[in-house]
Amino acid sequence: MDIQKIGIVGAGQMGNGIAQVAAQSGYHVRLMDVSSGALDKAQKTIADSCDRLIKKAVLTDEQKTQILNRISLTTQMSDLKDSDLLIEAATENQELKIKIFQQMDQVAQPSALLVSNTSSISITRLAQATSRPQKVCGMHFMNPVPLMKLVEGIRGLQTSPETFEIVKGVVQKMGKVFVESTKDMPGFIVNRILMPMINEAIYALHEGIAQPEAIDEAMKLGTNQPMGPLTLADFIGLDTCLSIMNVLHEGLGDSKYRPCPLLVKYVEAGWLGKKSGRGFYTYSK
Ligand code: CAA
Numbered sequence: 001m002d003i004q005k006i007g008i009v010g011a012g013q014m015g016n017g018i019a020q021v022a023a024q025s026g027y028h029v030r031l032m033d034v035s036s037g038a039l040d041k042a043q044k045t046i047a048d049s050c051d052r053l054i055k056k057a058v059l060t061d062e063q064k065t066q067i068l069n070r071i072s073l074t075t076q077m078s079d080l081k082d083s084d085l086l087i088e089a090a091t092e093n094q095e096l097k098i099k100i101f102q103q104m105d106q107v108a109q110p111s112a113l114l115v116s117n118t119s120s121i122s123i124t125r126l127a128q129a130t131s132r133p134q135k136v137c138g139m140h141f142m143n144p145v146p147l148m149k150l151v152e153g154i155r156g157l158q159t160s161p162e163t164f165e166i167v168k169g170v171v172q173k174m175g176k177v178f179v180e181s182t183k184d185m186p187g188f189i190v191n192r193i194l195m196p197m198i199n200e201a202i203y204a205l206h207e208g209i210a211q212p213e214a215i216d217e218a219m220k221l222g223t224n225q226p227m228g229p230l231t232l233a234d235f236i237g238l239d240t241c242l243s244i245m246n247v248l249h250e251g252l253g254d255s256k257y258r259p260c261p262l263l264v265k266y267v268e269a270g271w272l273g274k275k276s277g278r279g280f281y282t283y284s285k
Pocket of ligand 1: 236
């Protein structure tokens with residue numbers, strides 16, 4: 001099956017990044033979001049991101065124009081009916097994702113593949129909400145999508161080998177490295193390991209072991225991470241970090257995945273990290 005048209009549901013941080021790299025690799029992209037404001041913001045983010053890549057001599061002005069021309073915007077799910085591959089990139093919320101999978105299944109042509117950018121939720125469960133579980137798998141991009149090399153591929157219990165191979169081919173065409181998570185278990189590979197580390201950094205702060213700057217500096221200089229775990233949590237979004245910890249805690253049933261109470265408090269306060277202007281640090285919006 002030759003994938004040419006890609007539909008993306010959700011124009012947030014992940015969705016617009018995926019739209020950009022897909023268009024950059026020659027795919028025709030239809031980016032869908034229920035909010036027209038989110039679509040306008042996504043278009044601007046993509047244009048700004050292309051400008052940064054032009055400055056770094058990765059892209060030319062002409063390529064930027066081609067990329068923007070290959071992306072069309074819509075608020076209607078039905079406009080994704082011609083897509084060969086539909087990528088769900090909505091908020092990390094299981095009920096919402098199930099609803100989106102049901103809608104994508106209804107509008108998409110029978111041959112189309114449906115994938116999720118979920119960072120932790122069961123692919124098998126999302127697949128079960130559709131009439132084509134063999135054509136569903138996980139395709140988990142990392143943030144910031146245009147710069148990060150990895151895409152995790154996750155097989156649901158019923159994913160066919162053919163579906164997985166096609167998705168792997170798309171990832172490689174996008175210039176990314178595809179790493180397979182053989183089992184569809186909560187958090188897959190990256191978040192199974194990354195989130196408990198971030199959660200532990202929040203416990204270190206909660207227990208007064210060190211100030212945020214010291215925790216981040218120690219992990220940056222002591223373990224060669226590009227940014228400290230608390231800064232990274234702010235970039236990912238503290239609500240997303242909490243959702244992933246809850247999925248690990250509930251799905252694996254081990255108290256070692258208990259979300260730190262300080263993380264819960266920050267999310268309750270609306271301190272969601274960079275996107276809300278305040279998390280472990282403050283940001284000008
Ligand atoms: N999320 C969102 N934006 C990020 C980001 C992240 N994790 N990391 C960096 N950025 C942004 C920076 O804010 C910066 O934006 P501006 O140009 O608007 O200031 C831009 O990317 C470039 O960053 P740098 O100045 O650091 O540029 P660089 O070229 O030296 O390095 C980088 C870029 C390689 C992405 C480096 O910043 C890095 O390694 N960051 C950490 C990335 C990371 O760990 N991502 C994984 C997150 S986990 C995930 O995505 C899975 C999940 O499900 C939660």
